[in-house]
Amino acid sequence: MSAVQPLLELRQVSKHFHGGGIFKQGRRVQATKAVSLTLGAKECLGLVGESGSGKSTLGRIILGIEKPEAGEVLFQGINLYGKDKAAIRAVRRDLQVVFQDCFSSVNPRMTAGESIAEPLKNFEGLTYRQTLRTVGELLELVGLKAEDALKFPHQFSGGQLQRVCIARAISLRPKLIVLDEAVSSLDVLVQAQILELLSALREELSMSYVFISHDLAAVARLADRLAVMQAGEIVERLETMEDIHCLTHPVSLALLGAVLPAEPVSRAGGMDAGT
């Protein structure tokens, strides 16, 4: 019997940039260097590392929007940078993203309902009435009210607007969401609530996450597995977050040092929609 195909597989993915600015002219930055990883269905991989270690570049590569110069990215067995454009378009809807800055992720002139309806319009071809009902259901799923569809971004708090962005990301019932520092700009309490929401949604919708963060404590609340990056490379991995105290690489220890020794990271946390 053949082995189960992973949802996502990166094979030896490399990407470099040429630095800009008058002092950096021509400087080559290796943003990711021969990165290989796999992610199964319903798994959450935490991707941590210092600033500039290549996390977001890897996230964009996974999303199919930053072509690597070497290596392959297979999503549901389809090479996201291959020649089969029809197959790539077919799997694209299963691949979504939530960014850190929810205010710049949405059009300030569009209501929450219009923002959430965009992917539905592009991929689903629903009637106006069906779209309205689906948007209301999605808002309720993320802990908001159906009537919030009529509000504009400036009428939400940061936590509420991040819920709107999550509603948009799950609107097509994707198989994988890249969460790029998705809770980093929120205060600690709201962060815990959004992490709890993401955890519940993952269960309910059977999704996988790549959770990019510099905050190991946040990652430990959501992730099943961990990859630690430094200078474009994965320098340490954990197959289970239970082993978080077994990390040995200096970068991992520095990130762990920001969490400990106060107390071990707990997965507990309340879920409250009033953010």
Ligand SMILES: Nc1ncnc2c1ncn2[C@@H]1O[C@H](COP(=O)(O)OP(=O)(O)OP(=O)(O)O)[C@@H](O)[C@H]1O
């Ligand atoms: N478009 C670009 N042009 C030039 N250099 C880039 C570009 N994007 C990223 N880099 C460089 O690649 C390296 C990795 O950047 P990346 O944003 O992936 O790191 P990161 O770990 O996500 O950092 P942060 O946590 O600060 O967002 C950095 O040195 C960055 O300056």
